[in-house]
Amino acid sequence: MISILDGFSEALHLLLTFDASLFEIVLLSLRVSLTAVFFSALIGLPLGALLAVLKFPGRPVLIVLINAFMGLPPVVVGLIVYLLLSRSGPLGVLGLLFTPTAMIIAQTMLITPIVASLTRQAISDLWVEYRDLLHSFDAKPWQIMKTLLWEGRLSMMTGILAGFGRAIAEVGAVMIVGGNIDHATRVLTTAIALETSKGNLGLALGLGIVLVGIAVVINILTLSVGHVVGRQTAQGQIL
């Protein structure tokens, strides 16, 4: 029976020998998930802020839907993107299925509701605090959004990190739309699933430990940057 120690040993071996296929998989995993996080932030941050500040018909329904979509099963998202991108689907002509772009689209769909929902909650709290002040300054709606997003930047970072955690760890969606093709669409999670099914449990565990390590490093880096930015801003060195 494979032990956790064997997994650590395998992970260390892969890292110390600069295993080329491991680094290829890690880089693709990061490229796909970080790009998905970027697009999710681009959509989710303003969407969350709009939902927090603006009142419009259908807003409560939209909030319920976005909250519900936070728990979307990755395989369902994968299936939807597959249907959209497959040759007979409406976007089949683009030829994106089984490419990293398809995986980015799927992960973006998966984590945008998380970023938008957490942003909405954080901005709602800030809006209660700053509504009268910003109206008092006669701030325009876009100035209000920009200010609230900046004031809530550390909370936003938490939402983005939660999104990244979900993206880097999911396997169902990228497996369906990426196909786990060696040297093309294989990422850490699909590689782990493959090695497990082949019985290479040591290698699978080693890859798993590398995956957890990446998530921890990204979190530390992001929080450190957030801390520095927060301190500099408070001291008036930024803006």
Place this chain on the structure above:
Amino acid sequence: MSKILPLNLSGISVHAGGDHLLQDINIDFDKGPLTLIIGPNGAGKSLLLRLCHGLIKPDKGVLTWQGSDAAHAPRHQALVFQKPVLLRRSVCENIAYPLRISGMFTAGEIADRVADALDHSGLAAIGDRPAKVLSGGEQQKLALARARAMRPEVLFLDEPTANLDPRSLGQVEALIRETHESGTKIIMTSHDMSQVKRLADEIVFLYDGHIIEAGPAEKILNKPTSREASAFVKGDLLP
């Protein structure tokens, strides 16, 4: 020459859930005297100030600045809240923020106004400090400095010295007096009779959403005509 005064309130009423929060308010505020709106808690003082500032709309009645609607007024009047609302930025950035979003000033003008506001408020030594870590007195001075930097013609102050220690209270009152002497019309709420005696040129006594008495401070303090004002001025308990 005044740009927006006089401020005229005619037949103003504000209701909420069947309660009359302000009832048939008729009053003019003109350039010159330092005006104190006094009355017990729940009389409608803060509400009246917010209404004048434009944060809430009356259910009935008309509010005009210099005989016309309030559309042009926001640029010439400012409000300081009872509990200072400060952005998560430095002292300097808090003062610069409303100037910047107004779009009316160059970077050089903003820097000059910030420096001037810091000097006048005694905050120059802590301009780079995060606003959120200041003491209560310093936060209120910053809120005043931020409002002053806009060089408003009318400055509304909602109980600006509530919860301050005697030293901070003296400093904030000195700032208020200086602002008044520089030509800014001050309209301020308070229920602290010793403060009213120190600052007021004219008094508006509000009770249960109605203006009971309004006139020169000396007259209202020495010869109030209503039972409620008389009891309030003496410090007696009101029903």
